[in-house]
Amino acid sequence: MNHTTRHAIHPEDFKAYGTQKLREHFLMENLFVKDSIELVYTLYDRLIVGGVHPVSQSVRLDTFPNLRSENFLDRREIGIINVGPEANVTVDGTDYTLAPKEALYIGKGVKEVVFHPAQTGEARFYFNSAPAHHTYPTKKVSLAEAETVEMGALENSNHRTIRKVLINSVVESCQLQMGVTELKTGSVWNTMPAHTHDRRMEAYFYFELPGDQMVCHFLGEPQETRHIWVKNNEAVLSPPWSIHSGAGTSNYTFIWGMAGENLDYNDMDKFPITDLK
Ligand SMILES: O=C[C@H](O)[C@@H](O)CC(=O)C(=O)O
């Protein structure tokens, strides 16, 4: 397992960041390394963002020094979404088969989580983990069980399906919320009109983006935005004061995950498009 730390950034300092610094602090590349877990421990609500890529052997979710706990989930909950072909995850001896884009919520106190290679193709799992002070049951959530909404329109290049997978109407969690948003062919903009939610941070993970295409992800306070060019299978952090919205050179799918003060998905402040700067 490889881990790095990302500190929280003040919005006033953020204004002075150039391309390299923006990427260093907000972009998460190389989340999938063969037979390894790559994770980023952030100081935004202590959310951990990670990728698991078991190819020739199973990979165990081990604790690491930042946690000072015996097991990874002693004081944490985790949401896992399968971003590869069908593959299994074992949770304290129970096997869960995750079809592509299916999710697994695992509550605090679980001792062992093992990710397995796929039968066909290369397994890839993306996860977010947040501190938890209560144990909620482990639960697999299929896309059919997700709370699903259609947003936007092709005329605005933002027709998309938002599947709220780990949301409190579907699965109980302490602070974690996650979902999968799929852009329709010809639609490239996510999260427009853009919003902030001061009570929660967020992370976006882009996938199903052709290898020769990219997403231009916008971040920053609504009147002081910057951009980061993002490739397939890369993730971006969004501080609570930042918008998070992207336009692709093709359509794509992304996973959003949040942690913080509340579990209220609709608690967001939307900005009129014409007010962005
Ligand atoms: O706070 C919620 C998140 O930013 C996403 O759910 C937004 C999203 O998927 C979209 O509009 O495309």
Ligand SMILES: [Zn+2]
């Ligand atoms: Zn958001």
